[in-house]
Amino acid sequence: MRTPKNLLIAVTAACLLATSAMSTAVAEKKKEFNIAWTIYVGWMPWPYAAEAGIVKKWADKYGITINVTQINDYVESINQYTAGKFDGVTVTNMDALTIPAAGGVDTTAIIMGDYSNGNDGVVLKKGKSLADIKGQKVNLVELSVSHYLLARGLGTVKLLEKNIKTVNTSDADIVAAAKSKDTTAIVTWNPQLLEVKSEPGATLVFDSSKIPGEIEDLMVVNSATLKDNPELAKALVGIWYETIALMKDQSEKGRSAREAMAKLSGTDLAGFETQLKTTFMYYEPKDGAAFMTGPELPKIMDLVRSFCFEHNLLGENVKSKDAIGIETPTATLGAKTNVKLRFDPSYMKLAADGKL
Numbered sequence: 064m065r066t067p068k069n070l071l072i073a074v075t076a077a078c079l080l081a082t083s084a085m086s087t088a089v090a091e092k093k094k095e096f097n098i099a100w101t102i103y104v105g106w107m108p109w110p111y112a113a114e115a116g117i118v119k120k121w122a123d124k125y126g127i128t129i130n131v132t133q134i135n136d137y138v139e140s141i142n143q144y145t146a147g148k149f150d151g152v153t154v155t156n157m158d159a160l161t162i163p164a165a166g167g168v169d170t171t172a173i174i175m176g177d178y179s180n181g182n183d184g185v186v187l188k189k190g191k192s193l194a195d196i197k198g199q200k201v202n203l204v205e206l207s208v209s210h211y212l213l214a215r216g217l218g219t220v221k222l223l224e225k226n227i228k229t230v231n232t233s234d235a236d237i238v239a240a241a242k243s244k245d246t247t248a249i250v251t252w253n254p255q256l257l258e259v260k261s262e263p264g265a266t267l268v269f270d271s272s273k274i275p276g277e278i279e280d281l282m283v284v285n286s287a288t289l290k291d292n293p294e295l296a297k298a299l300v301g302i303w304y305e306t307i308a309l310m311k312d313q314s315e316k317g318r319s320a321r322e323a324m325a326k327l328s329g330t331d332l333a334g335f336e337t338q339l340k341t342t343f344m345y346y347e348p349k350d351g352a353a354f355m356t357g358p359e360l361p362k363i364m365d366l367v368r369s370f371c372f373e374h375n376l377l378g379e380n381v382k383s384k385d386a387i388g389i390e391t392p393t394a395t396l397g398a399k400t401n402v403k404l405r406f407d408p409s410y411m412k413l414a415a416d417g418k419l
Contacts, residue, residue, distance in 0.1 A: 093288070095128040096295050099140040099149040102133070104253065104338040105177040105280045106153040107324035108306040114323070121301040125294035129302075138162070144285075150295065151284035157208055157367050159283050161376040164387055164403035171289050171405040173296045174282035174303050175351035181341030182253045183212050183278060184270035186260050189247040193268040194220040196227055196248050202240045203250035205231040208278050211370050213250050215277070216269040241265075253338045254330060275343070276354065277363050286405060293410075300410040301419045304348055310339075311346050348414035355408040361394040368396065 100109040112118045113131040122129040132149070134140035137158075144152035145163040154162075156172070163170045187195060193216055203209040214224060227248070232240050237251045241259040249259050260267045271278050282299060289296055309320035318332070325335030345351035354360065371377050372384035381387075388395055388402030395402065413419050 091291055093150075093292055093295075094126070095130070096150040096288075096292070097130045097132060097148070098282075098299070099132050099134050099144055099152045101135070101137040101140050101153060102328050103153070103280065104182070104328065104335060105342050105344065107328050107335075108303065108310060109153065110327045111309075111320060111324045112302050112306040114327075115306075115320075117302050117306055121298040121305070124301070125298045127292075127294055127298060129295070129298060144168075144283075147285075150288050151282060151299065154281055154283055155208055156279040156281060156364065157211060157371065159281060160364075160368060160387065160389065160404050161371050163283075164389075165371075165377050165381075167403065169286035169403050169405070170283045171286045171407050172281040172283045172355075173289070173407055173410050174300060175345055175355050175406075175408075175411070176280045176282060176303070176307075177342050177344045178276050178280065179208075179252070179271040179278040179341070180275060180343040181270045181272040182256070182338065183208060184250070184252075184256050184260065184267050185213060185216055186241070186249045186251075186256070186262075186265050187247065187268050188241075188249075188262065188265050190268070191266050192220075193217075194222070196268070197222055198226065199248045200228045200230050200246075201248040201250060202230045202232040202237060202246055204234055204237070205229055206374055206376060209250040209252065210374070211367070212269070212271055212274070212278070214370055215274050215366070219269070219273070253341065254334065257334075257337065270341075272341070276359055277366065279363075289407075296407075296410045297413065297419050300348070300414050304414050307344060307346055310344070348411040352408040352411040352415060355406050355411070356392040358393060360391045360406060361396060364389050364391065365396055 100106050109131050110133060118129050118131055140152055141154055141158055141162045143149055145166050145168050159170055185193060190196060201213065203213060217223060234255060237249060237255050238258045240246050241249045241262055251259055259265065284296060309317050321335060322332045325332045328335060368384045377387060385397040388397040388399055390402045390405040392408055
């Protein structure tokens with residue numbers, strides 16, 4: 064999850080070409096749908112549900128077929144969704160804005176799955192508090208949620224990005240970089256964060272639990288597809304809540320499910336459960352819907368879109384953070400005539416009311 068935004072520039076042109084062709088297409092009633100996912104603790108219910116027959120159970124209920132496909136590269140999964148190869152994708156709130164929405168693909172979040180509650184962090188090998196980062200080189204995946212976390216953290220100690228120097232480091236290389244004597248500051252996410260902060264002399268000085276709710280993990284679908292095929296959303300929400308009930312189940316059945324999810328993600332049960340502890344899961348649909356309809360979401364998305372605009376992630380010629388509209392149940396941010404990212408709690412509410 065949350066792999067490099069430095070790939071974004073390279074793929075933007077291709078995405079825009081694809082989406083310009085799509086803009087004239089008319090969504091239609093469909094029977095088969097494709098959903099993409101990538102490895103991250105909060106998204107492992109999807110492959111487990113596919114293997115356990117839960118996906119088929121709910122798809123059959125609504126007379127449709129749902130294919131759940133793993134994509135090895137997170138950004139590539141979003142690009143493929145943006146290009147129309149998938150009907151839905153697992154994605155963070157920030158990346159939903161900067162890739163499909165910024166690329167012109169109207170996208171709707173139907174599941175508020177979780178938020179990072181310590182899965183992302185800033186680690187210093189030289190210093191014991193975040194203020195000590197001043198003047199240091201910071202290794203991170205530039206323009207990712209790690210960069211966003213760093214910017215938010217700097218603000219809490221009255222520092223600016225100009226007070227540090229970022230060094231773009233891929234998520235695949237961040238652990239090795241952290242072992243170098245020349246590396247003194249690192250920002251990354253789990254499972255890499257677990258390794259980085261265990262290095263001798265390393266201190267975790269800031270993490271995502273300090274900005275609760277801001278790094279959100281979603282299931283989004285194409286808005287036009289959703290409009291013509293609400294059965295897809297009903298099935299996906301049904302699949303999700305049946306599966307995450309197993310994730311929190313403390314019986315042997317739940318343990319077996321978590322163990323399977325751990326294996327699918329490339330770790331063991333202990334490692335998976337360690338990551339779960341720093342992931343705030345909305346296990347109940349009423350809780351996910353409540354957060355989506357609450358007063359904090361517009362504030363959070365305003366922070367996110369401000370960061371994205373300041374870092375030129377909304378497009379080369381975008382003149383304002385208001386260029387792209389973001390619709391939440393309580394407020395619309397930006398251009399109401401150009402809404403491209405929507406948060407729709409209605410399907411979670413159906414699940415909460417037992418009406419799926």
